Amino acid sequence: MKKFTLSLAFILCITFSINAQDLNYGAKAGLNIAGISFESDSYSTSSRIGFHVGGFVNYRFDEKFAIQPEINFSTGGNEWDFGNGDTTGEIKISNLSIPVLLQYDVVDNFVVEGGLQYNFLLSVEQKIDGSGDGFEDISEFYKSGTLGAAIGAIYQLDTLVPGLAAGLRFVFDLTNINDEDVDAGNLRQNAFQVNILYTIPK
DSSP: OHHHHHHHHHHHHHHHHSOGGGEEEEEEEEEEEEEEEESOTTEEEEOEEEEEEEEEEEEEOSSSEEEEEEEEEEEEEEEEEETTTTEEEEEEEEEEEEEEEEEEEEETTEEEEEEEEEEEEEEEEEEETTSSOOOEEOGGGBOSEEEEEEEEEEEEOTTTSTTEEEEEEEEEESSOSBSSOOSSOOEEEEEEEEEEEEEOOO
């Protein structure tokens, strides 16, 4: 919680210290095709569908460059298989993610972006198929947050609706999410994100 407060304070300081005329605000939402990579070769994993929703502040330096901090609630996880079907299960995770991305206008209406992202782990739950116990809280084995990165692209749809845009992004952890040995080696999150963004008209 302390890290979240400091991160939020940092973003607010940036927001209020620059020219408000160059600021734009908006909201976004979309689909996650999420996964968790396991280091152990004894496991095979597959993706889990989740979602994300949040808001952003966009500050434009000039005609080509902008910076965009965001705050997003995001869900993900994976499905896993141990020993070629001997044991199967599913992990679901929810995060509060704070990416800070540098954006570059390649051509009219098309933007590429990249930067760092911090994920606050809100919950980690696991279900083992056949156990009959449903999802159980396993957050005690995991860190409170991870550092990650994000790369993506945005296409402006202003000709359809002013302020509307569509985005595609790949996010991935740079640090492990597990704090203790969970019999699968080091674990890291990743997700392909497809989203719709709306910038509030001034």
